Amino acid sequence: MTAPQKREFHTISELTKEFGISTRTIRFYEDEGLIKPVRRGRTRLFRPTDRRRLMFILRGKRLGFSIAEIREIMNMYKEPPGEEGQLRLLIRRINEKRLELEQKRIDIDLTIRELDHAEEQSLARLAELGVGT
Amino acid sequence: MTAPQKREFHTISELTKEFGISTRTIRFYEDEGLIKPVRRGRTRLFRPTDRRRLMFILRGKRLGFSIAEIREIMNMYKEPPGEEGQLRLLIRRINEKRLELEQKRIDIDLTIRELDHAEEQSLARLAELGVGT
DNA sequence: TCAGATATTTACGTAAAAGTCAATTATTTG
DNA sequence: CAAATAATTGACTTTTACGTAAATATCTGA
Incomplete structure:
Protein backbone atom coordinates (compact mmCIF):
# COMPACT_ATOMS: atom_id res chain seq x y z
CA MET A 1 0.00 0.00 0.00
CA PHE A 65 16.95 34.92 -0.87
CA SER A 66 18.16 34.90 -4.46
CA ILE A 67 17.41 32.04 -6.82
CA ALA A 68 20.96 30.81 -6.33
CA GLU A 69 20.54 30.77 -2.56
CA ILE A 70 17.19 29.04 -2.82
CA ARG A 71 18.78 26.40 -5.00
CA GLU A 72 21.53 26.00 -2.46
CA ILE A 73 19.08 25.51 0.38
CA MET A 74 17.02 23.06 -1.65
CA ASN A 75 20.11 21.00 -2.22
CA MET A 76 20.53 20.73 1.53
CA TYR A 77 17.30 18.76 1.76
CA LYS A 78 18.33 16.06 -0.65
CA GLU A 79 19.89 12.79 0.43
CA PRO A 80 23.05 13.68 2.33
CA PRO A 81 26.28 12.79 0.51
CA GLY A 82 28.11 9.58 1.39
CA GLU A 83 31.57 11.06 1.69
CA GLU A 84 32.62 12.36 5.08
CA GLY A 85 34.27 15.58 3.88
CA GLN A 86 31.21 16.48 1.85
CA LEU A 87 28.99 15.70 4.80
CA ARG A 88 30.95 17.93 7.14
CA LEU A 89 30.88 20.70 4.55
CA LEU A 90 27.11 20.35 4.22
CA ILE A 91 26.67 20.56 7.97
CA ARG A 92 28.78 23.72 8.07
CA ARG A 93 26.68 25.29 5.32
CA ILE A 94 23.48 24.36 7.09
CA ASN A 95 24.70 26.07 10.23
CA GLU A 96 25.70 29.16 8.29
CA LYS A 97 22.23 29.40 6.80
CA ARG A 98 20.66 28.96 10.20
CA LEU A 99 22.72 31.84 11.55
CA GLU A 100 21.61 33.97 8.62
CA LEU A 101 18.01 33.15 9.34
CA GLU A 102 18.41 33.88 13.02
CA GLN A 103 19.85 37.29 12.15
CA LYS A 104 16.83 37.91 9.97
CA ARG A 105 14.60 37.06 12.88
CA ILE A 106 16.41 39.58 15.05
CA ASP A 107 15.99 42.15 12.28
CA ILE A 108 12.30 41.39 12.09
CA ASP A 109 11.76 41.73 15.81
CA LEU A 110 13.57 45.06 15.87
CA THR A 111 11.56 46.36 12.96
CA ILE A 112 8.27 45.23 14.44
CA ARG A 113 9.13 46.94 17.69
CA GLU A 114 9.83 50.17 15.82
CA LEU A 115 6.56 49.85 13.95
CA ASP A 116 4.76 49.36 17.25
CA HIS A 117 6.30 52.56 18.47
CA ALA A 118 5.34 54.44 15.33
CA GLU A 119 1.79 53.19 15.68
CA GLU A 120 1.59 54.34 19.27
CA GLN A 121 2.68 57.81 18.23
CA SER A 122 0.01 57.86 15.58
CA LEU A 123 -2.68 56.61 17.92
CA ALA A 124 -1.72 59.22 20.48
CA ARG A 125 -1.91 61.91 17.82
CA LEU A 126 -5.27 60.56 16.77
CA ALA A 127 -6.53 60.68 20.36
CA GLU A 128 -5.48 64.32 20.61
CA LEU A 129 -7.46 65.09 17.51
CA GLY A 130 -10.41 63.17 18.89
CA VAL A 131 -10.26 65.13 22.13
CA GLY A 132 -10.02 68.38 20.25
CA THR A 133 -13.19 67.67 18.27
CA MET B 1 22.54 71.13 28.56
CA PHE B 65 12.84 44.83 1.23
CA SER B 66 13.44 46.97 -1.84
CA ILE B 67 14.72 50.53 -1.65
CA ALA B 68 11.18 51.76 -2.25
CA GLU B 69 9.83 49.68 0.62
CA ILE B 70 12.61 50.78 2.92
CA ARG B 71 11.82 54.37 2.08
CA GLU B 72 8.18 53.72 2.82
CA ILE B 73 8.95 52.21 6.23
CA MET B 74 11.31 55.06 7.06
CA ASN B 75 8.55 57.52 6.36
CA MET B 76 6.44 55.75 8.95
CA TYR B 77 8.87 56.81 11.65
CA LYS B 78 8.69 60.51 10.94
CA GLU B 79 6.36 62.88 12.78
CA PRO B 80 2.86 61.55 12.23
CA PRO B 81 0.71 63.73 9.96
CA GLY B 82 -1.76 66.17 11.51
CA GLU B 83 -4.72 65.30 9.35
CA GLU B 84 -7.00 62.52 10.57
CA GLY B 85 -7.46 60.73 7.24
CA GLN B 86 -3.72 60.67 6.68
CA LEU B 87 -3.20 59.40 10.19
CA ARG B 88 -5.65 56.55 9.74
CA LEU B 89 -4.03 55.65 6.44
CA LEU B 90 -0.62 55.60 8.10
CA ILE B 91 -1.89 53.32 10.84
CA ARG B 92 -3.31 50.93 8.25
CA ARG B 93 -0.02 50.85 6.39
CA ILE B 94 1.88 50.19 9.60
CA ASN B 95 -0.36 47.24 10.33
CA GLU B 96 0.09 45.88 6.83
CA LYS B 97 3.85 46.03 7.23
CA ARG B 98 3.64 44.32 10.57
CA LEU B 99 1.64 41.48 9.01
CA GLU B 100 4.25 41.16 6.28
CA LEU B 101 6.97 40.94 8.89
CA GLU B 102 5.05 38.38 10.89
CA GLN B 103 4.68 36.26 7.76
CA LYS B 104 8.41 36.50 7.24
CA ARG B 105 8.93 35.28 10.77
CA ILE B 106 6.74 32.28 10.10
CA ASP B 107 8.73 31.62 6.94
CA ILE B 108 11.95 31.81 8.91
CA ASP B 109 10.77 29.42 11.57
CA LEU B 110 9.64 26.90 8.99
CA THR B 111 12.92 27.12 7.15
CA ILE B 112 14.96 26.77 10.31
CA ARG B 113 12.99 23.72 11.27
CA GLU B 114 13.67 22.16 7.89
CA LEU B 115 17.35 22.95 8.22
CA ASP B 116 17.37 21.31 11.64
CA HIS B 117 15.91 18.21 10.07
CA ALA B 118 18.45 18.23 7.25
CA GLU B 119 21.22 18.57 9.78
CA GLU B 120 19.95 15.63 11.79
CA GLN B 121 19.96 13.48 8.67
CA SER B 122 23.51 14.48 7.98
CA LEU B 123 24.64 13.87 11.52
CA ALA B 124 23.02 10.45 11.47
CA ARG B 125 24.79 9.66 8.24
CA LEU B 126 28.03 10.83 9.74
CA ALA B 127 27.54 8.62 12.77
CA GLU B 128 27.02 5.62 10.50
CA LEU B 129 30.27 6.38 8.76
CA GLY B 130 32.02 6.76 12.09
CA VAL B 131 30.74 3.39 13.26
CA GLY B 132 31.86 1.77 10.05
CA THR B 133 35.43 3.00 10.45
C1' DT C 1 56.04 71.05 -2.67
C1' DC C 2 54.66 66.99 -4.20
C1' DA C 3 53.45 62.03 -4.10
C1' DG C 4 49.97 59.22 -2.51
C1' DA C 5 45.67 58.60 -0.51
C1' DT C 6 40.72 59.91 -0.43
C1' DA C 7 36.66 62.05 -2.42
C1' DT C 8 33.62 63.68 -5.98
C1' DT C 9 30.88 63.77 -10.33
C1' DT C 10 29.41 61.80 -14.56
C1' DA C 11 28.42 58.23 -17.38
C1' DC C 12 28.14 53.80 -19.08
C1' DG C 13 27.77 48.72 -17.87
C1' DT C 14 25.74 44.61 -15.78
C1' DA C 15 23.39 40.65 -13.36
C1' DA C 16 19.11 38.99 -11.54
C1' DA C 17 14.40 38.27 -12.05
C1' DA C 18 11.08 38.55 -14.31
C1' DG C 19 7.64 41.26 -17.99
C1' DT C 20 6.02 41.59 -22.66
C1' DC C 21 5.14 40.29 -27.26
C1' DA C 22 4.85 37.34 -31.30
C1' DA C 23 4.36 33.25 -33.64
C1' DT C 24 2.83 28.50 -33.10
C1' DT C 25 0.53 24.65 -31.56
C1' DA C 26 -2.72 21.90 -29.11
C1' DT C 27 -7.43 21.39 -26.90
C1' DT C 28 -11.99 21.66 -26.20
C1' DT C 29 -16.55 22.77 -26.81
C1' DG C 30 -20.75 24.62 -28.33
C1' DC D 1 -15.68 21.55 -37.24
C1' DA D 2 -14.72 26.41 -36.68
C1' DA D 3 -13.61 29.38 -33.18
C1' DA D 4 -12.34 30.35 -28.75
C1' DT D 5 -9.15 28.98 -25.04
C1' DA D 6 -4.86 27.52 -23.17
C1' DA D 7 -0.04 26.40 -23.60
C1' DT D 8 4.59 26.61 -25.65
C1' DT D 9 8.99 28.62 -27.29
C1' DG D 10 12.00 32.40 -28.27
C1' DA D 11 13.42 36.90 -28.38
C1' DC D 12 13.59 41.27 -26.71
C1' DT D 13 12.74 44.70 -22.82
C1' DT D 14 12.54 46.53 -18.19
C1' DT D 15 13.63 47.44 -13.34
C1' DT D 16 16.54 47.34 -9.40
C1' DA D 17 20.74 47.91 -7.23
C1' DC D 18 24.56 48.65 -7.62
C1' DG D 19 29.83 48.02 -10.35
C1' DT D 20 33.38 50.23 -12.88
C1' DA D 21 36.05 53.70 -15.02
C1' DA D 22 37.63 58.33 -16.13
C1' DA D 23 38.56 62.88 -15.00
C1' DT D 24 39.07 66.14 -11.36
C1' DA D 25 39.65 67.98 -6.73
C1' DT D 26 41.38 67.96 -1.84
C1' DC D 27 44.15 66.74 1.82
C1' DT D 28 48.23 65.19 4.24
C1' DG D 29 52.56 63.93 5.77
C1' DA D 30 57.64 63.58 4.43
Whole structure:
Protein backbone atom coordinates (compact mmCIF):
# COMPACT_ATOMS: atom_id res chain seq x y z
CA MET A 1 0.00 0.00 0.00
CA THR A 2 1.54 3.29 -1.12
CA ALA A 3 0.87 6.68 0.43
CA PRO A 4 -2.33 8.29 -0.78
CA GLN A 5 -2.02 11.01 -3.44
CA LYS A 6 -3.95 14.17 -2.75
CA ARG A 7 -4.37 15.09 -6.42
CA GLU A 8 -2.44 13.83 -9.35
CA PHE A 9 -1.52 16.89 -11.42
CA HIS A 10 -1.86 20.66 -11.64
CA THR A 11 -1.79 22.74 -14.80
CA ILE A 12 0.39 25.78 -15.04
CA SER A 13 -2.56 28.14 -14.91
CA GLU A 14 -3.88 26.52 -11.74
CA LEU A 15 -0.60 27.31 -10.08
CA THR A 16 -0.45 30.88 -11.38
CA LYS A 17 -3.88 31.43 -9.83
CA GLU A 18 -3.09 29.71 -6.58
CA PHE A 19 0.15 31.59 -6.01
CA GLY A 20 -0.48 34.83 -7.82
CA ILE A 21 2.50 34.52 -10.13
CA SER A 22 2.82 34.46 -13.92
CA THR A 23 3.48 31.53 -16.23
CA ARG A 24 6.70 33.24 -17.18
CA THR A 25 7.82 33.09 -13.57
CA ILE A 26 7.04 29.39 -13.29
CA ARG A 27 8.88 28.62 -16.51
CA PHE A 28 11.75 30.72 -15.30
CA TYR A 29 12.03 28.57 -12.19
CA GLU A 30 11.97 25.49 -14.36
CA ASP A 31 14.76 26.91 -16.54
CA GLU A 32 16.70 27.49 -13.36
CA GLY A 33 16.25 23.85 -12.46
CA LEU A 34 14.22 24.49 -9.32
CA ILE A 35 11.20 22.53 -10.46
CA LYS A 36 10.91 19.70 -12.95
CA PRO A 37 7.30 19.21 -14.07
CA VAL A 38 6.63 16.20 -16.25
CA ARG A 39 5.26 16.62 -19.76
CA ARG A 40 2.28 15.30 -21.59
CA GLY A 41 3.36 16.12 -25.11
CA ARG A 42 4.73 19.62 -24.69
CA THR A 43 2.40 20.59 -21.92
CA ARG A 44 3.74 20.77 -18.40
CA LEU A 45 2.06 18.76 -15.67
CA PHE A 46 2.90 19.71 -12.12
CA ARG A 47 2.91 17.04 -9.46
CA PRO A 48 2.31 17.72 -5.78
CA THR A 49 6.05 17.70 -5.32
CA ASP A 50 6.45 20.47 -7.91
CA ARG A 51 3.80 22.45 -6.11
CA ARG A 52 5.59 22.04 -2.81
CA ARG A 53 8.83 23.13 -4.38
CA LEU A 54 7.10 26.18 -5.74
CA MET A 55 5.85 27.06 -2.27
CA PHE A 56 9.36 26.66 -0.99
CA ILE A 57 10.73 28.99 -3.65
CA LEU A 58 8.17 31.66 -2.83
CA ARG A 59 8.97 31.37 0.84
CA GLY A 60 12.62 31.87 0.05
CA LYS A 61 11.79 34.90 -2.02
CA ARG A 62 9.77 36.44 0.77
CA LEU A 63 12.87 36.14 2.93
CA GLY A 64 14.99 37.92 0.34
CA PHE A 65 16.95 34.92 -0.87
CA SER A 66 18.16 34.90 -4.46
CA ILE A 67 17.41 32.04 -6.82
CA ALA A 68 20.96 30.81 -6.33
CA GLU A 69 20.54 30.77 -2.56
CA ILE A 70 17.19 29.04 -2.82
CA ARG A 71 18.78 26.40 -5.00
CA GLU A 72 21.53 26.00 -2.46
CA ILE A 73 19.08 25.51 0.38
CA MET A 74 17.02 23.06 -1.65
CA ASN A 75 20.11 21.00 -2.22
CA MET A 76 20.53 20.73 1.53
CA TYR A 77 17.30 18.76 1.76
CA LYS A 78 18.33 16.06 -0.65
CA GLU A 79 19.89 12.79 0.43
CA PRO A 80 23.05 13.68 2.33
CA PRO A 81 26.28 12.79 0.51
CA GLY A 82 28.11 9.58 1.39
CA GLU A 83 31.57 11.06 1.69
CA GLU A 84 32.62 12.36 5.08
CA GLY A 85 34.27 15.58 3.88
CA GLN A 86 31.21 16.48 1.85
CA LEU A 87 28.99 15.70 4.80
CA ARG A 88 30.95 17.93 7.14
CA LEU A 89 30.88 20.70 4.55
CA LEU A 90 27.11 20.35 4.22
CA ILE A 91 26.67 20.56 7.97
CA ARG A 92 28.78 23.72 8.07
CA ARG A 93 26.68 25.29 5.32
CA ILE A 94 23.48 24.36 7.09
CA ASN A 95 24.70 26.07 10.23
CA GLU A 96 25.70 29.16 8.29
CA LYS A 97 22.23 29.40 6.80
CA ARG A 98 20.66 28.96 10.20
CA LEU A 99 22.72 31.84 11.55
CA GLU A 100 21.61 33.97 8.62
CA LEU A 101 18.01 33.15 9.34
CA GLU A 102 18.41 33.88 13.02
CA GLN A 103 19.85 37.29 12.15
CA LYS A 104 16.83 37.91 9.97
CA ARG A 105 14.60 37.06 12.88
CA ILE A 106 16.41 39.58 15.05
CA ASP A 107 15.99 42.15 12.28
CA ILE A 108 12.30 41.39 12.09
CA ASP A 109 11.76 41.73 15.81
CA LEU A 110 13.57 45.06 15.87
CA THR A 111 11.56 46.36 12.96
CA ILE A 112 8.27 45.23 14.44
CA ARG A 113 9.13 46.94 17.69
CA GLU A 114 9.83 50.17 15.82
CA LEU A 115 6.56 49.85 13.95
CA ASP A 116 4.76 49.36 17.25
CA HIS A 117 6.30 52.56 18.47
CA ALA A 118 5.34 54.44 15.33
CA GLU A 119 1.79 53.19 15.68
CA GLU A 120 1.59 54.34 19.27
CA GLN A 121 2.68 57.81 18.23
CA SER A 122 0.01 57.86 15.58
CA LEU A 123 -2.68 56.61 17.92
CA ALA A 124 -1.72 59.22 20.48
CA ARG A 125 -1.91 61.91 17.82
CA LEU A 126 -5.27 60.56 16.77
CA ALA A 127 -6.53 60.68 20.36
CA GLU A 128 -5.48 64.32 20.61
CA LEU A 129 -7.46 65.09 17.51
CA GLY A 130 -10.41 63.17 18.89
CA VAL A 131 -10.26 65.13 22.13
CA GLY A 132 -10.02 68.38 20.25
CA THR A 133 -13.19 67.67 18.27
CA MET B 1 22.54 71.13 28.56
CA THR B 2 22.10 69.16 25.31
CA ALA B 3 22.44 65.42 24.92
CA PRO B 4 26.05 64.26 24.55
CA GLN B 5 27.25 63.44 21.02
CA LYS B 6 29.11 60.17 20.72
CA ARG B 7 31.22 61.31 17.77
CA GLU B 8 30.58 64.24 15.53
CA PHE B 9 31.10 62.94 12.00
CA HIS B 10 32.07 59.89 9.99
CA THR B 11 33.75 59.90 6.61
CA ILE B 12 32.40 57.81 3.79
CA SER B 13 35.27 55.36 3.97
CA GLU B 14 34.78 54.84 7.69
CA LEU B 15 31.25 53.72 6.95
CA THR B 16 32.26 51.47 4.05
CA LYS B 17 34.65 49.73 6.41
CA GLU B 18 32.21 49.50 9.27
CA PHE B 19 29.40 48.05 7.19
CA GLY B 20 31.27 46.28 4.43
CA ILE B 21 29.66 48.18 1.60
CA SER B 22 31.08 50.35 -1.20
CA THR B 23 31.14 54.10 -1.52
CA ARG B 24 28.97 53.67 -4.60
CA THR B 25 26.34 52.00 -2.48
CA ILE B 26 26.33 54.81 0.07
CA ARG B 27 26.09 57.47 -2.64
CA PHE B 28 23.33 55.49 -4.24
CA TYR B 29 21.32 55.59 -1.02
CA GLU B 30 21.89 59.32 -0.86
CA ASP B 31 20.67 59.71 -4.44
CA GLU B 32 17.61 57.76 -3.41
CA GLY B 33 17.03 60.22 -0.61
CA LEU B 34 17.47 57.69 2.18
CA ILE B 35 20.35 59.52 3.84
CA LYS B 36 21.31 63.17 3.74
CA PRO B 37 24.91 63.69 4.89
CA VAL B 38 26.03 67.28 5.29
CA ARG B 39 28.89 68.67 3.23
CA ARG B 40 32.16 70.34 3.96
CA GLY B 41 32.94 71.71 0.53
CA ARG B 42 32.03 68.78 -1.70
CA THR B 43 32.98 66.14 0.81
CA ARG B 44 30.25 64.27 2.60
CA LEU B 45 30.18 64.21 6.38
CA PHE B 46 27.97 61.60 7.98
CA ARG B 47 26.35 62.37 11.29
CA PRO B 48 25.31 59.71 13.80
CA THR B 49 21.80 59.97 12.42
CA ASP B 50 23.03 59.15 8.93
CA ARG B 51 24.86 56.17 10.33
CA ARG B 52 21.71 54.97 12.08
CA ARG B 53 19.74 55.35 8.89
CA LEU B 54 22.35 53.33 7.07
CA MET B 55 22.00 50.56 9.62
CA PHE B 56 18.28 50.68 9.11
CA ILE B 57 18.65 50.39 5.35
CA LEU B 58 20.93 47.38 5.66
CA ARG B 59 18.51 45.72 8.04
CA GLY B 60 15.74 46.24 5.53
CA LYS B 61 17.89 44.75 2.82
CA ARG B 62 18.60 41.66 4.87
CA LEU B 63 14.85 41.19 5.13
CA GLY B 64 14.45 41.40 1.38
CA PHE B 65 12.84 44.83 1.23
CA SER B 66 13.44 46.97 -1.84
CA ILE B 67 14.72 50.53 -1.65
CA ALA B 68 11.18 51.76 -2.25
CA GLU B 69 9.83 49.68 0.62
CA ILE B 70 12.61 50.78 2.92
CA ARG B 71 11.82 54.37 2.08
CA GLU B 72 8.18 53.72 2.82
CA ILE B 73 8.95 52.21 6.23
CA MET B 74 11.31 55.06 7.06
CA ASN B 75 8.55 57.52 6.36
CA MET B 76 6.44 55.75 8.95
CA TYR B 77 8.87 56.81 11.65
CA LYS B 78 8.69 60.51 10.94
CA GLU B 79 6.36 62.88 12.78
CA PRO B 80 2.86 61.55 12.23
CA PRO B 81 0.71 63.73 9.96
CA GLY B 82 -1.76 66.17 11.51
CA GLU B 83 -4.72 65.30 9.35
CA GLU B 84 -7.00 62.52 10.57
CA GLY B 85 -7.46 60.73 7.24
CA GLN B 86 -3.72 60.67 6.68
CA LEU B 87 -3.20 59.40 10.19
CA ARG B 88 -5.65 56.55 9.74
CA LEU B 89 -4.03 55.65 6.44
CA LEU B 90 -0.62 55.60 8.10
CA ILE B 91 -1.89 53.32 10.84
CA ARG B 92 -3.31 50.93 8.25
CA ARG B 93 -0.02 50.85 6.39
CA ILE B 94 1.88 50.19 9.60
CA ASN B 95 -0.36 47.24 10.33
CA GLU B 96 0.09 45.88 6.83
CA LYS B 97 3.85 46.03 7.23
CA ARG B 98 3.64 44.32 10.57
CA LEU B 99 1.64 41.48 9.01
CA GLU B 100 4.25 41.16 6.28
CA LEU B 101 6.97 40.94 8.89
CA GLU B 102 5.05 38.38 10.89
CA GLN B 103 4.68 36.26 7.76
CA LYS B 104 8.41 36.50 7.24
CA ARG B 105 8.93 35.28 10.77
CA ILE B 106 6.74 32.28 10.10
CA ASP B 107 8.73 31.62 6.94
CA ILE B 108 11.95 31.81 8.91
CA ASP B 109 10.77 29.42 11.57
CA LEU B 110 9.64 26.90 8.99
CA THR B 111 12.92 27.12 7.15
CA ILE B 112 14.96 26.77 10.31
CA ARG B 113 12.99 23.72 11.27
CA GLU B 114 13.67 22.16 7.89
CA LEU B 115 17.35 22.95 8.22
CA ASP B 116 17.37 21.31 11.64
CA HIS B 117 15.91 18.21 10.07
CA ALA B 118 18.45 18.23 7.25
CA GLU B 119 21.22 18.57 9.78
CA GLU B 120 19.95 15.63 11.79
CA GLN B 121 19.96 13.48 8.67
CA SER B 122 23.51 14.48 7.98
CA LEU B 123 24.64 13.87 11.52
CA ALA B 124 23.02 10.45 11.47
CA ARG B 125 24.79 9.66 8.24
CA LEU B 126 28.03 10.83 9.74
CA ALA B 127 27.54 8.62 12.77
CA GLU B 128 27.02 5.62 10.50
CA LEU B 129 30.27 6.38 8.76
CA GLY B 130 32.02 6.76 12.09
CA VAL B 131 30.74 3.39 13.26
CA GLY B 132 31.86 1.77 10.05
CA THR B 133 35.43 3.00 10.45
C1' DT C 1 56.04 71.05 -2.67
C1' DC C 2 54.66 66.99 -4.20
C1' DA C 3 53.45 62.03 -4.10
C1' DG C 4 49.97 59.22 -2.51
C1' DA C 5 45.67 58.60 -0.51
C1' DT C 6 40.72 59.91 -0.43
C1' DA C 7 36.66 62.05 -2.42
C1' DT C 8 33.62 63.68 -5.98
C1' DT C 9 30.88 63.77 -10.33
C1' DT C 10 29.41 61.80 -14.56
C1' DA C 11 28.42 58.23 -17.38
C1' DC C 12 28.14 53.80 -19.08
C1' DG C 13 27.77 48.72 -17.87
C1' DT C 14 25.74 44.61 -15.78
C1' DA C 15 23.39 40.65 -13.36
C1' DA C 16 19.11 38.99 -11.54
C1' DA C 17 14.40 38.27 -12.05
C1' DA C 18 11.08 38.55 -14.31
C1' DG C 19 7.64 41.26 -17.99
C1' DT C 20 6.02 41.59 -22.66
C1' DC C 21 5.14 40.29 -27.26
C1' DA C 22 4.85 37.34 -31.30
C1' DA C 23 4.36 33.25 -33.64
C1' DT C 24 2.83 28.50 -33.10
C1' DT C 25 0.53 24.65 -31.56
C1' DA C 26 -2.72 21.90 -29.11
C1' DT C 27 -7.43 21.39 -26.90
C1' DT C 28 -11.99 21.66 -26.20
C1' DT C 29 -16.55 22.77 -26.81
C1' DG C 30 -20.75 24.62 -28.33
C1' DC D 1 -15.68 21.55 -37.24
C1' DA D 2 -14.72 26.41 -36.68
C1' DA D 3 -13.61 29.38 -33.18
C1' DA D 4 -12.34 30.35 -28.75
C1' DT D 5 -9.15 28.98 -25.04
C1' DA D 6 -4.86 27.52 -23.17
C1' DA D 7 -0.04 26.40 -23.60
C1' DT D 8 4.59 26.61 -25.65
C1' DT D 9 8.99 28.62 -27.29
C1' DG D 10 12.00 32.40 -28.27
C1' DA D 11 13.42 36.90 -28.38
C1' DC D 12 13.59 41.27 -26.71
C1' DT D 13 12.74 44.70 -22.82
C1' DT D 14 12.54 46.53 -18.19
C1' DT D 15 13.63 47.44 -13.34
C1' DT D 16 16.54 47.34 -9.40
C1' DA D 17 20.74 47.91 -7.23
C1' DC D 18 24.56 48.65 -7.62
C1' DG D 19 29.83 48.02 -10.35
C1' DT D 20 33.38 50.23 -12.88
C1' DA D 21 36.05 53.70 -15.02
C1' DA D 22 37.63 58.33 -16.13
C1' DA D 23 38.56 62.88 -15.00
C1' DT D 24 39.07 66.14 -11.36
C1' DA D 25 39.65 67.98 -6.73
C1' DT D 26 41.38 67.96 -1.84
C1' DC D 27 44.15 66.74 1.82
C1' DT D 28 48.23 65.19 4.24
C1' DG D 29 52.56 63.93 5.77
C1' DA D 30 57.64 63.58 4.43
